[in-house]
Amino acid sequence: MVATRTEAELLQRHAGRIYAYGLRHLREGSAAQDLVQQVLLAVLTALREGRVEDVARLDAYVLGTCRNTVMDLRRGAQRDRRLAERAAAELPEGYEPHWRTVDRRRLEGCLAGLEPRDRAVVLATFLEDRDADEIGAVLELTPGNVRVIRHRALARLQACVEGGRA
């Protein structure tokens, strides 16, 4: 599939946002990548067939397509790999999201530099998928305190990871 310049810009602009949406709602990078392919192909096809009513509000159209696709994926017991592969094959080159990754060793060092309680909150949130109520019950904190600790800890981690102060 050959993309026009406008289409190429569309792909470039939205691929990362769709990937981020996928990471938030589907968690796994591979699932997020599949979402990118399926959503971009659906949006591109809709554009070419003139089914996007208000092109000026394409952002909202893309988000809506993300929401519907994630719901479809959740309804199905398994992600349809074949659908994603077909979408990938039909998309023009260069659609891949430019997603940065953090250096794992540096992140480990930055985590080790957190206060033990702050580290426990961060790990319980993102590794064990615990919500603030559950974490608060274990750590004897209010859910509000858990959120404050999480905000502070992530700000420190981000500064450490990006600033190299591991």
Added chain:
Amino acid sequence: MNECVAPLSFDTLVDLWSGSLPAEAAAAAEEHLFGCDACAAASDRLGALVAGLRTALPPVISHAHRDRLVAEGARITVTPVEPGVDAHAVFRSDVDLLIHSLRAPLEHVARLDVEVFDAAGTTLGQHVHVPFDASRGEVLIACQRHYEDRGDPTFRVVAVEGTTRREIGTYRVRHQWR
């Protein structure tokens, strides 16, 4: 890049990425991110950190985490470690990760902390509220290859009951790296 008139705060982005934003606020934030280059860039920076945290491997891991690693194909060697008895673990070249299974009576323990020391007794890390399996009497330590230069560690496992700290045991693992 379009100009952002109402940027999402860092705290809002953290709440969004941790799934703790109420549904309506989350939907509004998502909508904003799809239309705002500056906020999308800030969100992506945080997202990269969150993605890293989701695959992080802390020194003390839960049994569920170990099971996920196994399901993902990690090659793991488990070494049972009894308190006060030196255990021996070989980090072979065909192994991705060592797991030291610290054995302890953990019935009725609500909170467990683990302190890690190097051979000279210097503290390498303090881990509070670590995951453990009380019924199996196990705490799992994940040992990665790049720990090689830290020497043989000692783990002190402490049960915390209110303001009282009670030592459960001290564990040492001697490593061979191949």
